[in-house]
Amino acid sequence: METRRETSNSCGTICLKYILFIFNILFWLAGGAVLAVGVWTLVEKSDYINLLNSNFYTASAYILIAAGAVVIVTGIIGCCATLSEMKSLLIVYLVLLLCVFLLEIIAGVLAYVTYQECFPFCHQLDEELRQNLKMTMQHKYHQAGEDSVTQAVDKLHQEFQCCGSNSSSDWRDSIWIEATQYQQLVPDSCCKTPSILCGIRDHPSNVYKVEGGCVMKLEEFILSQLYILGALGIGIAVLQLFGMMFTCCLHHNLKDEPY
Structure with a gap:
């Protein structure tokens, strides 16, 4: 009987x-x-984050990397x-799972409370950020020492098809625009088919006329990132529940079992 019990326990443990x-x-x-989403946001989309002149999104990317x-x-x-079947290490692992799970719950609750407090304005970027982006474009585009801003704006126009x-x-x-001698109305990057001095003509057939402008496009991009992160968070939370259960077992x- 004892041998059968040990065999059963061994099979269950395996x-x-x-x-x-x-x-x-x-x-x-x-x-x-x-981690990949955080690094991708920081590396590939850092230009757009800098245009918003806010540390919030940069901090969010670092938080994702840390998480x-x-x-x-x-x-x-x-x-x-x-693999080692060390009970003490299993306890450490279980505690870490529990801590991460609790942090996810706290973050989710805080996000929900924050959303409720600012509803129905949470679906829009803060007005200050809108003005920052507008002022950045108007005062730094094609100005001395602002090459990074110029490249970021041109990239933003083309990638999100806005102006x-x-x-x-x-x-x-x-x-x-006020200083240019070619009477250009918009940057050439606003054109649907960019070419030299194509921004002289700002007709909808020539340049992007998107309702809400680039701010709306940036908002849609940020929201899509949040949806992806939300789905990942739910998936990880479900995995953690099963993980804690299997770890306890x-x-x-x-x-x-005998040692």
Whole structure:
């Protein structure tokens, strides 16, 4: 009877080890995805973030990178604890899972409360940010020492197919437009088919006339990023629940087995 019980416990422990190991791989991949989104936002979209003249989105990218790194480290600890069958390491892993899960819950609650407080204006960027983007375009585009801003604005126009902060008419008060000798109305990057001096003609058939301008496009981009991160967060939270359950079961089985 004792031999049969030990065999049964061993089989159950082996199954739990494989399940928990697979979970840790999925958890590690989820952390890698969060880390990748943070790095991608910081590297590929940093120009747009700088145009908004706000540290909020840069801080968000760093938070994503830190969160992804924590999840990856937690997954690695989980793999080590599972393979080594060390009960003390399993407890450390369980505590880390619980801490990350609680932080996700707190962050979700705070986000919901913040959304409720600012509803129905949360779907729009703050007016100060709108004005910052407009002033940046009007006062820094094609100005000495502002090459990075000029490149970012041109890239923004072409990638999001928009023109100006709120509309193409924003360029009428641009320092560069007022100083140009070619009577250009908008930058050439506003043109649907960019070419030299194509911005002299700002007809809708020639330049992008998007309602809401580039601010609206940036808002849509930020919201899409939030949806992706929300989906990843829900997926990670579900994985954590299963992970904590399997970890407890494995710890219990290891405690009952002979050393």
